[in-house]
Amino acid sequence: MKALKALYIFAATIISVSAAAQLPDIFDEDESEQKERNDWRRIYSINQFDYFILMDMGGGYMHALSPTDIGKPTDLLTGGRFNLGQITGGIELSFYEGEGLFANLRFNLSSFAPGKESEFNASLGDYLGDYTVVSTDLVIPSPTDDENDAPITASNTTFHLNLGYQITRGRYALAVQGGGHMTDYFHIESYSTVKLNNTNRYYFVDFQAENESSYGFGYQAGLRLLYKPWENFGFTLQGTYFRTFYNYDFYEYETDLFTYQETSYLHTYDDVVDWISISLGLFICI
Amino acid sequence: MKLKSILFLALTIGVVDTLLYSCCADEDPLVVGTFQFCTVTAENFDNSGATAVPVSDTAEAAAFAIRLAVEMTENEVCSMNTPFLLNGAFACTNQEQVPLYVVRERIVDVRIITQNDFSSAYLAGSDISSLFYVFTGNEYRALLRQFQVTEVEEIAPRRATALLLGDFDFEGMHQFTVEVELADGSVITSTTQPIYLR
Numbered sequence: 001m002k003a004l005k006a007l008y009i010f011a012a013t014i015i016s017v018s019a020a021a022q023l024p025d026i027f028d029e030d031e032s033e034q035k036e037r038n039d040w041r042r043i044y045s046i047n048q049f050d051y052f053i054l055m056d057m058g059g060g061y062m063h064a065l066s067p068t069d070i071g072k073p074t075d076l077l078t079g080g081r082f083n084l085g086q087i088t089g090g091i092e093l094s095f096y097e098g099e100g101l102f103a104n105l106r107f108n109l110s111s112f113a114p115g116k117e118s119e120f121n122a123s124l125g126d127y128l129g130d131y132t133v134v135s136t137d138l139v140i141p142s143p144t145d146d147e148n149d150a151p152i153t154a155s156n157t158t159f160h161l162n163l164g165y166q167i168t169r170g171r172y173a174l175a176v177q178g179g180g181h182m183t184d185y186f187h188i189e190s191y192s193t194v195k196l197n198n199t200n201r202y203y204f205v206d207f208q209a210e211n212e213s214s215y216g217f218g219y220q221a222g223l224r225l226l227y228k229p230w231e232n233f234g235f236t237l238q239g240t241y242f243r244t245f246y247n248y249d250f251y252e253y254e255t256d257l258f259t260y261q262e263t264s265y266l267h268t269y270d271d272v273v274d275w276i277s278i279s280l281g282l283f284i285c286i
Numbered sequence: 287m288k289l290k291s292i293l294f295l296a297l298t299i300g301v302v303d304t305l306l307y308s309c310c311a312d313e314d315p316l317v318v319g320t321f322q323f324c325t326v327t328a329e330n331f332d333n334s335g336a337t338a339v340p341v342s343d344t345a346e347a348a349a350f351a352i353r354l355a356v357e358m359t360e361n362e363v364c365s366m367n368t369p370f371l372l373n374g375a376f377a378c379t380n381q382e383q384v385p386l387y388v389v390r391e392r393i394v395d396v397r398i399i400t401q402n403d404f405s406s407a408y409l410a411g412s413d414i415s416s417l418f419y420v421f422t423g424n425e426y427r428a429l430l431r432q433f434q435v436t437e438v439e440e441i442a443p444r445r446a447t448a449l450l451l452g453d454f455d456f457e458g459m460h461q462f463t464v465e466v467e468l469a470d471g472s473v474i475t476s477t478t479q480p481i482y483l484r
Contacts, residue, residue: 193423197335198346198348198349199346199348200333200351200449200451201451202421202426257425257426
């Protein structure tokens, strides 16, 4: 069903661009630009700088928890996550010459630190029945950080494979593209203190998801505008909508603060993340 | 001889100056008075929800708590013996010193005495304070630790919510007396209202 949905979005974008190609030229051209029109060759796009808007308004859901589990969250990241200001770097290779259908492969390494307006709003969610969340801190440490007190940086890698259709007008080229991607998940961690209702007992709950056991697949669609003021160099501007389906293992370490006895649990966690990437980059065209 | 006197005077001024300014660099708070623990109040609380609330008639023993508030009073302001040399040009200036009150008689023990048989191990008249803890947000602390204060910046009641975390055998009406013992041997007390623990 998800694959059908992705196919539908991709087909729709192709049809849209095909229709757009029939429209009168949207960019004025002079003779020299007419000449350059067919000079679009294979594109190697490098040094992408992306500005990501990460949306995850739905949260995710834990699988099949035992009723005897202390931790019992049903919705780990409630309230959604909304992040602005994710910066990435990457390389894109377009198997493409001129106007028409093309394919590209893109690799992105993301490292981001949410800006002031960014917020990862997370909580342990609704504890089933007997537990009350007293306080929660979500930290997203960089994998390179030894300590978790450098919380809000993260990185992940994503491979995209896109198919698209491009029209060229002089120094400009406009394309729609869509396809699939796979990504790993960054380390994400949440500390909470919870209280067992109807008692005086408090617990410290530490949820952790690691890169090694986390991955996601999804689809994406978007627009790409190329501007080539020089013969072999130019700028790219891309806007892409992504939907990623994550599956990862979440480790729960729960400490009884009275006895200091620790219990660990392993949860499988599904998540759907919607995100938008606005990307500015450079390309060489040879 | 004259030169010797001048040198001696210069040396003396230098030493005094150094001493004075080393005193000024010391950022010890300014002790402005003393305080004394005078009364204690004890109330029954129910901690079954997210936060503890006062309760009057009945409570789950597993979520029972006693809220303690030890009032303190300010005593006379200490007469500050300002050194002669601190007056005038040598006085420390531009230093906002935090006023500080020191305790006259510190608290040496906090006891919670059960008026009824509480469990098979704790019969009426027993001190059951070891069954109560204060949760600070990340750890449980012994009750006394919350009251081991020797200096404060303002005169305000010292409060703590003592959570019951011990064995409990006897369901029924219970009443507790809180005894706060000071260093001079005096004891201030308060008794909770009777409450039905189940």
